[in-house]
Amino acid sequence: MENVFKQIFYWMPFLFGIGFIAPLIAQTMNLWHWQAPFGLSNIGFGLIIGGAWGLQTVIRGRWI
Amino acid sequence: MLEDPKLDHGAIKAPVEPALYEPALDTGGAPALPLGRSDGLDRHTRRDLRKEEIEIARQFHGGRMWPYAVAAFGCFALWVSFFPLAIMGYLNLPLACLISCVIATGGYVTSHEAMHSNIARKGEKLRWLNEAVGAVSTIPIVFPFSMARIMHLEHHYHCNDPLKDPDYTDEAPNWWMAIYKTWYNRQPGVDGSIHHYKRILSEMGTPEAKRALKETMLLQLFFMAVLFTMSWNGYAIEAALLWWLPRHVGLSYIRFYLSWAPHHPREGKTGRYENTNLFKSKLGHVMSMGMQYHIIHHMYPGIPNHRTKHAYYAMRHILEARGVDVSPLPAVKGN
Known part of the structure; x- marks a missing residue:
């Protein structure tokens, strides 16, 4: 169990x-009516930036 | 007959190796062991001053503590109410963000009184209130009371010790570096702030330390769960402005005003009258959360925060006699 939590916090x-x-x-x-580049959806763009x-x-x- | 000095009977003089102590060579440099600054007082004078100091301090202990409890629960309830109100669209978000920043920062003051059991001591009837005030006050900054109390008491026991004072990582050469460091120390790979606390608690290994570590982990997971759930349900901006941003503002403000400002410079200053500075805050008494008089708190943690200013002016002459630099603050108490 402790190891699971360690992994969660490592990848946090x-x-x-x-x-x-x-x-x-x-x-x-x-909110600001911006469009994501390259035809991406806003959430797709957010996932790429946030994930990276x-x-x-x-x-x-x-x-x- | 004059001798040729170059010859000196053929012997070349080597530099003379001094004895263990050579008074002629003693230039009064730094001692081998770092000693505290001497106040130049004899022990009788010190004893009399200490007796007078204790007498004065006694007058400022205790007093009305219920306002701390009212502030803690009132602010916590107000802050929690912001979440449903924001989701229902009844909230001015920028204003709520500002109020949340104040609650997150000010919560440390009420929690701090509970850390020192100033609301009620162990065995007293209102002990539960002391613990409850401590518990709710630091939730907005995601800093459980159990961890806050252990680390803060360690800070008092080992103030300015580079190895034992948990807050030593806040030290910085100037105010703008100190502000930068409040943010830098929170980075995941840096051994500062809460990461430093976690490491110290792991090393302590006591049941209290283990409990504090567990509560820290649970509170951090709860914080993340709230942020993620709100965000993926369309309320990411609300989550950011009501909890994420106020937490960071609060932690930086607290680190700067409650840790860096009253203890800078920390190096070598571990004595009772030198481990905390008097300083003049540009933001005033209330905005600096009474930290201009933090030396009184370190000398007498049982004096509540709102009385440290009055206690300082009552014992100013003693502090001055003990070598404390009292020049940053006016000699007469202002309003």
């Missing part, structure tokens, strides 16, 4: 990226 920045940043990006774009950002944070240990 990635989960945060897709669980929170992605919908936040999509809903902010909707979270993943690099897991690897580097820094959000920026």
